[in-house]
Amino acid sequence: xxxxxxxxxxxxxxxxxxxxxxxxxxxxxxxxxxxxxxxxxxxxxxxxxxx
Amino acid sequence: xxxxxxxxxxxxxxxxxxxxxxxxxxxxxxxxxxxxxxxxxxxxxxxxxxxxxxxxxxxxxxxxxxxxxxxxxxxxxxxxxxxxxxxxxxxxxxxxxxxxxxxxxxxxxxxxxxxxxxxxxxxxxxxxxxxxxxxxxxxxxxxxxxxxxxxxxxxxxxxxxxxxxxxxxxxxxxxxxxxxxxxxxxxxxxxxxxxxxxxxxxxxxxxxxxxxxxxxxxxxxxxxxxxxxxxxxxxxxxxxxxxxxxxxxxxxxxxxxxxxxxxxxxxxxxxxxxxxxxxxxxxxxxxxxxxxxxxxxxxxxxxxxxxxxxxxxxxxxxxxxxxxxxxxxxxxxxxxxxxxxxxxxxxxxxxxxxxxxxxxxxxxxxxxxxxxxxxxxxxxxxxxxxxxxxxxxxxxxxxxxxxxxxxxxxxxxxxxxxxxxxxxxxxxxxxxxxxxxxxxxxxxxxxxxxxxxxxxxxxxxxxxxxxxxxxxxxxxxxxxxxxxxxxxxxxxxxxxxxxxxxxxxxxxxxxxxxxxxxxxxxxxxxxxxxxxxxxxxxxxxxxxxxxxxxxxxxxxxxxxxxxxxxxxxxxxxxxxxxxxxxxxxxxxxxxxxxxxxxxxxxxxxxxxxxxxxxxxxxxxxxxxxxxxxxxxxxxxxxxxxxxxxxxxxxxxxxxxxxxxxxxxxxxxxxxxxxxxxxxxxxxxxxxxxxxxxxxxxxxxxxxxxxxxxxxxxxxxxxxxxxxxxxxxxxxxxxxxxxxxxxxxxxxxxxxxxxxxxxxxx
Numbered sequence: 150x151x152x153x154x155x156x157x158x159x160x161x162x163x164x165x166x167x168x169x170x171x172x173x174x175x176x177x178x179x180x181x182x183x184x185x186x187x188x189x190x191x192x193x194x195x196x197x198x199x200x
Numbered sequence: 201x202x203x204x205x206x207x208x209x210x211x212x213x214x215x216x217x218x219x220x221x222x223x224x225x226x227x228x229x230x231x232x233x234x235x236x237x238x239x240x241x242x243x244x245x246x247x248x249x250x251x252x253x254x255x256x257x258x259x260x261x262x263x264x265x266x267x268x269x270x271x272x273x274x275x276x277x278x279x280x281x282x283x284x285x286x287x288x289x290x291x292x293x294x295x296x297x298x299x300x301x302x303x304x305x306x307x308x309x310x311x312x313x314x315x316x317x318x319x320x321x322x323x324x325x326x327x328x329x330x331x332x333x334x335x336x337x338x339x340x341x342x343x344x345x346x347x348x349x350x351x352x353x354x355x356x357x358x359x360x361x362x363x364x365x366x367x368x369x370x371x372x373x374x375x376x377x378x379x380x381x382x383x384x385x386x387x388x389x390x391x392x393x394x395x396x397x398x399x400x401x402x403x404x405x406x407x408x409x410x411x412x413x414x415x416x417x418x419x420x421x422x423x424x425x426x427x428x429x430x431x432x433x434x435x436x437x438x439x440x441x442x443x444x445x446x447x448x449x450x451x452x453x454x455x456x457x458x459x460x461x462x463x464x465x466x467x468x469x470x471x472x473x474x475x476x477x478x479x480x481x482x483x484x485x486x487x488x489x490x491x492x493x494x495x496x497x498x499x500x501x502x503x504x505x506x507x508x509x510x511x512x513x514x515x516x517x518x519x520x521x522x523x524x525x526x527x528x529x530x531x532x533x534x535x536x537x538x539x540x541x542x543x544x545x546x547x548x549x550x551x552x553x554x555x556x557x558x559x560x561x562x563x564x565x566x567x568x569x570x571x572x573x574x575x576x577x578x579x580x581x582x583x584x585x586x587x588x589x590x591x592x593x594x595x596x597x598x599x600x601x602x603x604x605x606x607x608x609x610x611x612x613x614x615x616x617x618x619x620x621x622x623x624x625x626x627x628x629x630x631x632x633x634x635x636x637x638x639x640x641x642x643x644x645x646x647x648x649x650x651x652x653x654x655x656x657x658x659x660x661x662x663x664x665x666x667x668x669x670x671x672x673x674x675x676x677x678x679x680x681x682x683x684x685x686x687x688x689x690x691x692x693x694x695x696x697x698x699x700x701x702x703x704x705x706x707x708x709x710x711x712x713x714x715x716x717x718x719x720x721x722x723x724x725x726x727x728x729x730x731x732x733x734x735x736x737x738x739x740x741x742x743x744x745x746x747x748x749x750x751x752x753x754x755x756x757x758x759x760x761x762x763x764x765x766x767x768x769x770x771x772x773x774x775x776x777x778x779x780x781x782x783x784x785x786x787x788x789x790x791x792x793x794x795x796x797x798x799x800x801x802x803x804x805x806x807x808x809x810x811x812x813x814x815x816x817x818x819x820x821x822x823x824x825x826x827x828x829x830x831x832x833x834x835x836x837x838x839x840x841x842x843x844x845x846x847x848x849x850x851x852x853x854x855x856x857x858x859x860x861x862x863x864x865x866x867x868x869x870x871x872x873x874x875x876x877x878x879x880x881x882x883x884x885x886x887x888x889x890x891x892x893x894x895x896x897x898x899x900x901x902x903x904x905x906x907x908x909x910x911x912x913x914x915x916x917x918x919x920x921x922x923x924x925x926x927x928x929x930x931x932x933x934x935x936x937x938x939x940x941x942x943x944x945x946x947x948x949x950x951x952x953x954x955x956x957x958x959x960x961x
Contacts, residue, residue, distance in 0.1 A: 158938045159917065159938050159939045159944055159956060160917035160918075160931070160933050160937065160938045160939045160956070161936070161937065161938040162936055163916060163917050163936065164935050164936060165913050165914065165915055165916075165924050165928070165935050166586075166913065166914040166915075166916060167911070167912075167913050167924075168587050168589075168624065168912040168913070168914070169909070169911075169912075170624060170877065170907065170909050171816055172654040172655070172814040172815065172816050172844070172875075173592065173627065173651075173653065173654025173655045173814060173875050173905075173907070174554070174589070174590075174592050174653070174654055175587070175589045175592075175624055175625070176589065180314065181313065181320050181325075181326070181327075182320060183317050183320045183321055183816070183817060183819075183820060184317045184320075184820060184840060185819040185820025185821075185823070185840045185841040186816060186819055186820070186841065188839065188840040188841060189819060189839075189840070189841045189850055192839070192850050192851040193850040193851070193879050193909075194850065194851060194852070194853055194879065195879045195880060195881050196854060196855055196856035196859055196878045196879050196880065197855045197856065198855070198856055198857070198880075198884060198890055198893075198894070199855050199857075
């Protein structure tokens with residue numbers, strides 16, 4: 150591949166890393182989470198800071 | 201006439217009446233009910249019945265065995281019939297276990313982890329690598345064996361049917377869960393890793409390197425997390441040694457320059473030693489009044505060339521440079537430590553060690569320097585700014601030490617909040633919670649609660665009430681109860697629910713004791729580091745060939761649970777986030793479980809404790825079984841997971857303050873471990889004031905261990921760390937897409953260190 154095309158494709162196919170706390174510890178990306186924990190992470194709602 | 205038989209695998213073999221008689225005789229001998237002629241009589245009856253009833257040419261094994269059962273009963277050999285049925289059932293279980301084991305191994309070998317939930321059971325094991333797969337195959341084999349040979353039938357049944365879950369079942373017969381490693385005790389006098397002997401470390405760099413090695417070595421002896429309860433106190437010693445050495449070398453350099461001399465170090469060392477002797481102090485970060493003057497006097501006496509020089513200015517320069525150099529070296533040591541724990545291998549390379557470090561209360565300047573730098577290293581991230589996954593950092597919050605603005609380590613508490621707002625760590629452990637404060641003795645860091653892994657905590661000790669400490673102890677094993685199942689089976693009948701709960705509390709405690717018997721019969725030589733190097737409390741009093749029964753009793757046997765929210769909904773129609781009445785009922789259920797643990801501890805003189813189970817792999821296991829039996833019940837079984845321990849459901853809208861207020865009281869009850877988190881959006885979390893307010897609210901609500909979740913995303917291409925929605929705010933690309941060409945040149949100029957931009961001209 151020429152350098153020009155290489156530059157044009159920089160990042161193609163590369164996903165974002167999303168670091169989340171799984172139980173008490175962190176996991177680098179969510180690819181390795183089991184199905185149940187993934188769906189739990191999806192359902193998490195933010196907690197407001199109002200009293 | 202029966203001539204042939206169809207075997208289970210489909211092969212047809214010759215019918216042999218003698219084989220049937222032999223099997224019957226074996227069963228009779230086991231029950232003492234008959235002899236060879238009785239066996240022959242029953243076998244003949246079997247053959248006659250088969251000839252009369254069977255139409256196919258070659259009847260199957262199952263048909264023949266059914267007939268044997270019936271004929272044994274017809275002839276009045278009831279006990280033998282029962283034994284024969286049990287034998288058959290056992291053989292069937294063994295056969296099924298073998299088949300399912302082979303299917304499991306097949307899945308581990310053939311299926312990509314992306315498509316296999318089984319291979320993602322623990323998110324920190326890479327199921328796609330050779331060593332990760334080997335580990336999983338070994339685990340599958342061990343589990344099949346343990347269930348067949350080590351569990352009582354009623355425990356195996358409860359486990360299989362999803363009433364209870366035995367955690368780390370693959371290690372059931374092999375080891376215990378976790379330990380708080382007292383690194384100071386380990387370092388003093390040096391130690392052996394099992395592969396080589398290491399001298400006592402002499403600098404902060406070695407302290408940090410050896411701390412990582414200690415975690416790695418102990419990880420080979422246990423299946424759970426490894427933790428250092430005294431990271432600040434431990435590293436402080438290393439900082440002190442480095443400072444002392446740096447002070448000597450800096451002083452030597454300056455003296456040599458001023459006196460225009462070489463090789464003055466021995467003389468300078470003499471001068472320093474003499475000053476230290478007369479002052480009764482050593483050169484340390486805490487600059488004691490008069491110390492530097494005493495050193496200057498000793499130097500002046502030995503180096504007449506320095507007459508006329510301003511020695512006070514010289515000493516002040518030595519101080520400043522020594523501080524700067526030591527601080528720098530400490531940062532590098534801490535950075536190396538973090539890098540090591542994210543890259544060093546355990547379990548044959550399938551994982552990095554599961555590590556935690558606790559700190560926050562050491563107020564010495566050395567301890568403070570270590571903490572400031574470990575937080576700085578955590579803040580900086582790994583080589584390309586990645587957030588460090590390990591170790592888990594735990595900041596110990598204590599009034600009078602770091603909680604209030606006038607406290608000596610308040611600045612470090614603030615720094616912890618700031619770093620946690622960016623990197624998700626540290627988590628916070630609260631020593632002022634009454635159930636933690638009762639053990640706290642100022643000046644005795646071993647009396648400070650520390651946590652390991654996701655939440656485990658060890659403190660009280662009924663086996664040895666003089667040793668209620670966190671150091672050198674840990675959890676032995678834990679099993680969890682499916683509270684939701686018990687509630688669903690009770691159909692709103694509270695009394696029935698408690699009956700069932702009592703039954704399973706008793707069953708689990710017996711199962712934990714059964715496992716303890718296996719663990720207790722091991723020897724010191726089975727745990728060369730944990731026991732051989734005296735990591736575990738009192739193991740230093742044992743010989744290599746001693747069993748570890750008595751010392752293990754310092755550890756805990758823990759009963760866990762999952763899904764309090766769904767349990768309350770099933771029993772009372774609402775969970776504890778929705779109604780104060782449900783909250784009251786929730787505290788009664790968990791209080792009941794805690795009372796059981798306390799009673800059992802007293803009765804057995806062993807530490808039974810109640811655990812708010814972490815439940816990573818378990819989150820989906822129980823509910824899948826319950827859905828099959830009860831269907832999808834609204835608010836109970838209609839999701840893919842049960843709610844963690846006593847948490848308010850993650851999907852339930854509630855304020856951070858309310859969530860913490862409701863969860864706080866459960867921390868006091870779950871003495872084996874607990875954690876609460878709140879979810880904040882990225883912008884709020886980066887507001888350090890708001891972040892600290894939430895942490896303070898946790899402190900005030902009796903939370904023992906807490907942390908704040910917020911999104912931490914990273915674009916590995918341009919290196920941006922922060923919240924990324926659909927589009928990366930730095931380079932403007934979407935997930936999977938390339939960077940817009942007009943951006944590339946601009947980014948390369950701004951971030952030349954990013955590997956993505958190297959090689960681009």
